[in-house]
Amino acid sequence: MFKKTYNTRKVRRYHPLLLVFVADLILALLIMGINGYNWQNTSSRVMGQSIKALAQGYFGSGIPSGRGNELDLSDIQPGDILLGGYDGATYGKFTHAAIYEGEGIAWQGWLSSGVSQVSIERFRYYDRACILRVNTDSENRRQAVEMVAGWDGQLFFPLAFKPGDRVWNCTKIIWEAYRRLGVDLDSGDDLWITPDNMYRSPRVSVIAQSGDI
Amino acid sequence: MFGNACRLLMFNVLFAVLVWLTTYFPGLDLLAAAAFLYVLFIWSRRMAGDDMSPSGVMATAFLAQLPGLVFSGIALYSWWRYGPLTSYFDFALQMWHTPFLPLLSLLPPIRIQGFPLYFLLGYILSPLYIMLMGLFARTYLQGSGNRVKIHRLS
Numbered sequence: 001m002f003k004k005t006y007n008t009r010k011v012r013r014y015h016p017l018l019l020v021f022v023a024d025l026i027l028a029l030l031i032m033g034i035n036g037y038n039w040q041n042t043s044s045r046v047m048g049q050s051i052k053a054l055a056q057g058y059f060g061s062g063i064p065s066g067r068g069n070e071l072d073l074s075d076i077q078p079g080d081i082l083l084g085g086y087d088g089a090t091y092g093k094f095t096h097a098a099i100y101e102g103e104g105i106a107w108q109g110w111l112s113s114g115v116s117q118v119s120i121e122r123f124r125y126y127d128r129a130c131i132l133r134v135n136t137d138s139e140n141r142r143q144a145v146e147m148v149a150g151w152d153g154q155l156f157f158p159l160a161f162k163p164g165d166r167v168w169n170c171t172k173i174i175w176e177a178y179r180r181l182g183v184d185l186d187s188g189d190d191l192w193i194t195p196d197n198m199y200r201s202p203r204v205s206v207i208a209q210s211g212d213i
Numbered sequence: 214m215f216g217n218a219c220r221l222l223m224f225n226v227l228f229a230v231l232v233w234l235t236t237y238f239p240g241l242d243l244l245a246a247a248a249f250l251y252v253l254f255i256w257s258r259r260m261a262g263d264d265m266s267p268s269g270v271m272a273t274a275f276l277a278q279l280p281g282l283v284f285s286g287i288a289l290y291s292w293w294r295y296g297p298l299t300s301y302f303d304f305a306l307q308m309w310h311t312p313f314l315p316l317l318s319l320l321p322p323i324r325i326q327g328f329p330l331y332f333l334l335g336y337i338l339s340p341l342y343i344m345l346m347g348l349f350a351r352t353y354l355q356g357s358g359n360r361v362k363i364h365r366l367s
Contacts, residue, residue: 016252017220020227027234111303114322114329153322155331157236157314158304164239166318191237 031161035191046091046190046197053090064096066127069210073120073131078102079141080133080207081174083195084126093128093213094195097170099148099177100131107148109170111158115151128211132204140181147177161191171195214273217260221277224252229311242315249312253342257349267350274346281309281339289336303335310338 037045066086076082078100085094098106098118108118123129134141151165151173160169165176175185175193185204188197198204228249235242260270275282288302310317317331325333 016256017223017227020224020231024227024230024234027231027237031234031237111307112328112332114332151322153324153329155314155318155320155329157307159233161237163237164242166239167236167314 031191046188046192046194050091058088058090064122064125066125066211068125069123069127069129071124071129071131071210072208075207076100076120076131077133077138077141079138079144080131081198081204082106082120082123082129082131083199084123084129085195086127091192092194092196094130094199096123096126097174097195097198098123099145099174101145101149107145107152107173109156109168109173111156114156115148115154115168115173126211128209128213130199130209130213131207132198133207134178134183134185135203135205136178136181136183140178140183143181144174144177147180148173159192162186162193171198174198214265214269215276217273218276221256221273222280224256225277225309225312228252229308232312232314236315243319246312246315253346254349257346258353261350261353265350267347267354270350271343271347274343278339278342281306281342284309285336285339303332306335310335313338 037047064084080100082098082100083094084096085092089095096108098108098120100106100120101117104120105117106120107115109115110118134144151168155167156169157167158169160167160172162172162175168176169192171193175198178185183203185198185201186193187200187202188194190197199206228245232242232245232249235245257270257274260273261267265273284302284306288300288306291300291302307314317334320330320334323330
């Protein structure tokens with residue numbers, strides 16, 4: 001009888017953990033199921049790529065780092081997308097993105113500043129950088145910038161999924177602004193939108209680039 | 214105390230994953246964050262019910278929040294030492310406090326000295342968590358005190 005009571009207490013102590021663990025598993029499988037993930041193609045997706053990179057010891061994030069580059073910023077226009085990246089990053093060749101507003105200022109998503117402004121000169125610190133122009137009219141590009149500016153100060157979370165408008169990362173703010181204007185810049189059809197997905201999108205043209213891309 | 218602290222720590226990690234996954238379904242994440250707070254409420258009251266004093270509950274919560282306290286300590290130190298650069302510990306801190314993420318996303322987007330409120334709150338969330346657990350434990354003791362008084366009156 002004593003043994004039975006002891007076991008019951010032990011189960012009661014651990015059951016919240018077990019419950020949350022099962023809920024984690026169910027949610028993960030549900031999200032993967034909704035998005036058509038399977039074990040064969042996972043390696044080609046952002047998650048597979050990040051797991052591989054982390055296993056190889058690459059923890060690189062959006063922080064400007066590297067040897068620097070010679071990106072020509074002279075042709076940049078409002079609504080253009082700036083990408084920067086360095087070797088050893090976790091989720092692709094490019095690790096950070098921002099949308100150009102004008103006067104040398106762009107909008108970005110950043111942990112310590114949320115959705116915020118940044119000098120475009122910052123993109124010169126990366127190993128590689130490029131400017132993308134979205135294939136739409138200049139009015140649409142201006143509206144996209146205004147939309148991102150409207151999210152000023154909102155929360156940044158690096159692992160933000162594509163749905164939702166309370167949690168952002170650097171790429172999601174740009175993708176969502178253009179998506180609302182009818183231009184989907186995601187070429188990966190994944191759970192997340194990454195700078196590399198935007199670079200490969202058929203809806204953008206490369207205006208300038210520098211470094212090993 | 215150590216057993217409870219380890220379970221609370223594991224609970225934080227597992228719930229961080231849960232809340233992150235629920236952000237895929239906007240709205241559900243708010244429910245998950247509320248559930249996190251509710252479980253903490255129940256947990257601290259249960260510890261108080263097992264004859265643990267509010268300071269004992271706070272000590273348990275302190276041990277459970279050690280990763281958060283260490284991350285915020287190192288992040289603040291690197292801030293003080295090298296200036297306001299975002300370090301990997303800031304990222305680690307945000308990951309650790311993912312259970313609170315939906316609630317932080319509801320804060321007004323105001324800045325203090327150029328830093329958003331959610332970011333600055335991240336540094337004091339662990340001490341707040343510890344105080345909250347102590348407060349929850351006190352509500353149990355106050356409630357049980359009233360029950361004793363009512364029993365005596367009857």
